[in-house]
Amino acid sequence: MAPAVCGATRRARRYRVGVLAAGLGAMLAAPAPARAQEVGYTASLFAARSTYPTDRFTSLYFFNSVDLTAGPVRASLSLPLVRQRVTTFDAAVDPATGLVTDLETTTTGLGDPLVRADVRVIDDRSLGLQVAVAASVKLPVVDAEDGLGTGETDYGIGASVFKTAGRTSVYADVLFWKYGDPEGIDFEDSLSYSVGMGRVLGSSRWSAMVSLAGFSQGVGAAAPPVQLNVAVLALAGRRQSVAVTAGIGLNEGSGFSIGTSWRIGS
Secondary structure, three states: OOHHHHHHHHHHHHHHHHHHHHHHHHHHHOOOOOOOEEEEEEEEEEEEEEEOOOEEEEEEEEEEEEEEEEOOEEEEEEEEEEEEEEEEEEEEEOOOOOOEEEEEEEEEEEOOOEEEEEEEEEEEOOOOEEEEEEEEEEOOOOOHHHOOOOOOOEEEEEEEEEEEEOOEEEEEEEEEEEOOOOOOOOOOOEEEEEEEEEEEEOOOOEEEEEEEEEEOOOOOOOOOOEEEEEEEEEEEEOOEEEEEEEEEEOOOOOOEEEEEEEEEEO
């Protein structure tokens, strides 16, 4: 594979790793009925690792997210700060021994921001049912040469469904992504999905959640990533919540993630 293609594929893998980590944070906010008027801020810290046949990605993400709900419309902006170490297997020669060894590079900086808007088209309180159409865009703000973005705009469009029954809730979120293609490579467009179930526990200050998230297409010859996510949430005060989350990859390249989030609304 040519160096330019390798670099573009590696950037795509970095992006997919980031999206799966971001999905853990989004999982905390998405499966919940929106108030008519609300502004919220979420700070999330996640560590993630994914391994491919030629590379391993070890990443630390700090997400700053702001969301605004006005009537049936909810808009959000998420900006990640990323520290990522890429280990490329058997890619260097040790000058002391002459043996082939792994090559490690570390990059720290801002990642591309992600913007999303949801519009509720069904809000039936008697049935505990909400349905929304959604659109999302990943803006190519960072330099692709830094390795924390692809340098191209990605667009997503889809829908989400949320249903409550007593203390239990279920949700599904699906987006079709049209990826921008860096020079020299053609990325396959794909579906991103997340389906899950939550349950309010005890005195209603605690809740637990489990979800399955992934993509319909992998990067290159890699299998489409699928990740099982679990979370425990607690109300920490007036319109404040904290959560601990973990994601376990179910196939090659999915890796694992673990992190914590704090959200405040007004």
